[in-house]
Amino acid sequence: MIHRTAALSLVLLLAACSSEQAMTAPASEDAARVAGLWWAFLGFASFVFALVIGLVIAAMRTTFTEPAMPIETRRGWTLVIGGGVVLPLIAVVGLVGSGLWIGGVVARNEEPADLTVEVAGKRWWWEVIYRDADGEEIARTANEIVLPVGRTARVLLTSDNVIHSFWAPNLQGKTDMIPGRVNESRLTPARTGRFRGQCAEFCGVQHAYMAFVVEVIEADAFDAWLARQARPRTVPADPLLRRGLAVFLEADCGTCHAIRGTPAEGEMGPDLTHLAARETLAAGTIPNTKGHLAGWIGDPQKVKPGVLMPATALEPDDQEALLAYLTSLR
C-alpha cells in the first residue's frame, strides 16, 4: 500500500511539470493508474514490435547471401505457437486483468462523494451546476469547473441536444453525455492546478472550440468560492454599471443569458452572474479580457464560426457601459 502510494506520488510529481491537457500528466489517482498502464503497454508493445521486426529481418537474412534454408517444421510450429498464440495470450491475460482491476476501481465508486456537480453539454459550451446533497441547485456557472483538492466530486453528465463527451485527461477518462441518460464520472483531484478539458465526441460545427477548465484549489478556498458563486446580483449603485445592466436587458441578452437577481433569466446561453470571475470566454476559446469580450459581443462568428450567439451592434457609449457592467460581475 505504501509502495503504491509512493509510486503514485512519483507519477504525480513527474506530472506536475508537464502540460495541462495530457493523460501522461495525471492529477488524480485514477488518471495516474491509467498513465502507469500506458507506460506498461508501451514497454510490452515495444518489445513485441522489436521481436516481430527482428524476426522478419532474420527470416530474410539469406536473401542476398547465404543459400536458402527453409525452417524445420518443428521449429516453425514453435515459432507460430510461441509468437502467434502464447505471446498474445500473455498480453490478453495481462491486459484483461489490469483492465478489470483499474476499470473496477474507477467504476466501483466506493467512497461517497463529497460534492455533486452536474455538467450539461450544450452547443458548444458546458453548463456547470453545483448541487447540494438533496439535489438542490447551489450555483450555476459555465465552462469552468472549480474543485477542491483531495475531495471526490460526483459529476453528473447530461445533454439535451446532441451527444458530447466530457474529458479532462489529467483527471479521468472520458464519459459521454447522451440525451435521455444521466452518466456519471468521478473526479478526485490529487493536486491543485488548472487542467484543460475538451469535448471528445463530434457534436457539430464548433466541436473544435468546446473546451473547459477544471481549476483545482484548496478546500477552504473552494468553500469561499462556492459561497460567492451562490450569491445573486443586486442592481448596482454606480450609474455607469446601472446603465450597463439596462443595455444588457434592452439588447435582449436576457433572453438567452441569466444574471441571477436581475430580470435576465434566459437559459439558452451560459449563466453570467459571475462572468468576470472566469478566465476564458466562448468555452475556453479566448481569454476573458475587456477587449476580447467586446469583440465577442460585436461579432461572435468571427471568433467561433457557427456559434449560436447572435452579433449585437451597440453605440460606443452603450458598449462601454455594458462592458463595464459585465467586467464587474466578479
Add this chain to the structure above:
Amino acid sequence: MDERREDGRPGDVDWRERRGADPSESREAPGGPPTEERQEPLHPAIEDDAEETRRLAETWAAPTGFVGWFTPVNQRIIGRRFIVTAFVYFVLAGLLGVAMRLQLAVPENDLLAPDIYNQFFTVHGTAMMFLFAIPVLEGFALFVVPMMIGTRDMAFPRLNAFGYYVYLIGSAIFFLMLVVGMAPKAGWFNYVPLAGKLYEPGIGVDIWTTMITFIEVSALTAAVELIVTILKLRAPGMTLNRMPVFVWASLVMAFMIVFAMPAIIVASSLLILDRLVGTGFFVPEMGGDPLLWQHLFWFFGHPEVYIVLVPALGIVSTIVTTFTQRSLFGYTAIVISIVATGFVSFGLWVHHMFATGLPHLGMSFFMAASAMIAIPNGVQVFCWIATMWGSRIRLATPMLYVLGFFWVFVMGGLTGVMVASIPFDLQVHDTYFLVAHFHYVLIGGSVMPVIGALYYWYPQLTGRMMNEVAGKISFALVFVGFNVAFFPMHQLGLDGMPRRVYTYLEESGWGDLNLLATIGAVVLAAGFATTMVNALASLRWGAKARRNPWDAETLEWATESPPPPYNHRHIPIVKSREPVWDWREMKERPVVTGLRSDRREVVVTSILDAEPQAVQVLPAPTIWPFLSAVAASVGFIGILFHPIFFVVSFFLAFFSFVGWFWPRRPWQED
C-alpha cells in the same frame, strides 16, 4: 524449392521448364518479340483446334462500343471496373485527407471553414470505407477468384453487373453532393441526434443513408456471387483444403458481408425513417434511444474493419508464397485463423462504445474479445515469418509493400490491443491516438497489401507490367510518408488532442507535431500518386508481360496475360495446393473436356471435394442489369424528394426485372 531460382534461364521458350526466372530479366521491350514467342502454348499435349478457340473467344467476348459498355457480364470486366472506380475514389478521398492535413498544419488556421472541414472528414471517412476499401477488395476478389479456382465466370454474371452499376450510381451521386457543398457533415458514423433532422436539416445525411443502401446492395450481390462461385464452381479436384488462401479470405469476407450488412441496412433505414417520416427510433423524447444507433452501426462497423482486412491478409499470403517460392507454412492454421477472425469480429462492437457509460462488467466481455483477436492475427503473422524464414525473397514491389505491411500493421495491431483495455481506451478514445491506430491498421493492413496486389495482378488486369523503379520509389515514399504522418499522432492523442476538430488553439502546444504530420501526409500522397501515375502510364508504356511473370503457383496465372475472355482455354484438374508449380515437373496435365464452345458453359462441382456434378450455362451480355440499377436508383434517390418516386421506381424495377429474367429459349433448350 529455392534452387529452382538458380537455374532459371531468362527467355526460356518452354514455360514448363523455366524455374523462377526473374521477370525483370526476361521482360521484353514493347515491340519486341511477337506474341507467339512471349506466350508459350499452355497445353502442349493437347491439340488445340484453332477454330474451336476462336469460337470460344467469340462466345465469351464482351461487347464493344458505347452501348456495349453497359452490357458486359464477364467477371474480369466487372472486377476491373470495381477496382478502377474504387481507386478513383481513393484518389479523391485522399485529396480530402491532404486538405484536412493542410488545415491542421498550423494552429488556428482558416484554410477550411469548419463546415467545409466537417464535410471533408465525413466524406473522407465514408468514401475510404464504403467507396474504396470494400469495393476495391470486392473488385480484386471478383477479378481474381474465378480465375484462381479455374472457372470462366461468376455463378450469376448479370447480378455481378447489377452490383457494379448500383455502386457506380450511388457513389457518384454521393460525391456530387460534395461538389455542390451539400455533403453530410455529421461524420461517417453519423451519430444521432447530430445526424437527425433537427441538427442536420440539409439533404446531406439523406444522401448518406441512400448511398449506404446502394453500397449494401452492391456488396451483398458481390458477396452472394463470391460464396456461390467459390463453393460451386471450383475446378475439379480443388477440394476445400486445396483452395488458395486468397479464395478462403474472399469466402470469409463474403460471409461477413452477408451477416454484417443487414445491421447497417436496418440502421440506415431507421435513420431515414426518422428523418423523412418523423418516426422516433433514435429520438429520446419520443421513446427512442440514441445508443440504439451506435449498437446497430458498430455491429456492422466493426466487422467492416475485418471485411477490408481479411481479404488483404489473403493478398499478403498470396504474395509471400509467390515471392519466396515456397508453400505457405501452416496453411491450415492460416485458414482457421481467417475463419476465426470472421467469427470473433462480430463480438467486438461495444469497444467503440466504452465511453457511453454501459455497465463495466458487460463491457469486460468485449474487452476480452477485442484482445483475443490478436491471436488469429498473430498466428498469421508468424506463419508468414516461418514461410519467409531462410528463403531468397524476390524484392519486387509487391513484396516490398508486404514488408511495409509487417511494420505498419504490427504496430497498428499492438495499439489495437492497447485500446481494447477499457480504462486506457477511456483516455485515448476519440483522440488522435485512435486516428493513428486505425490508420496504421487500415493503411498498413489493407491499403498497402492492396497496392501490392495492384502491382502483382496488373499483368492479368492489363497484359503489361508496372514499372519497377517507379514502384520502388512509390513504396519508399509511402512507407516514410505514412510513418511521418501518423506516428506523431499517437503523441498528439496522449497530449489530449481530440479527433474531428477543424482547428486547435496555439496554446495547446500541438502545432509542431501537427506540422510534422502534414509534411508526412504530403509525402504519403506523393507516394500513392506515383503508383497511380505508374498504373496509368504502364497501360501504354509498360513492358508486355510474359506468362506467369512472378512464377506464382495459383491458377489465375495458368493462362495468358491478359487472359482471354474465357479465362482458361481448358478447365484444369487440380491435384494440390500449388497446381502451377506442379506442372513444372509434370508432363501430363489433365483437363476437363466436353465443354461446348458455342455457349457459356462452366463446370459445377461439389462443395467439399470439388467433384464434377453438372454443367451450368451462363447468360450472355445484356443491358437489363444496367436498366434495373437505374430503376432502383430512381426510387432510392427520388424518394428523398417526393414519395411518388417509390411507386415509379417500383414499376420501373418490375419491368426491368421482367426483362432481365425473361426466359431465353435458344440457350436453354439446345
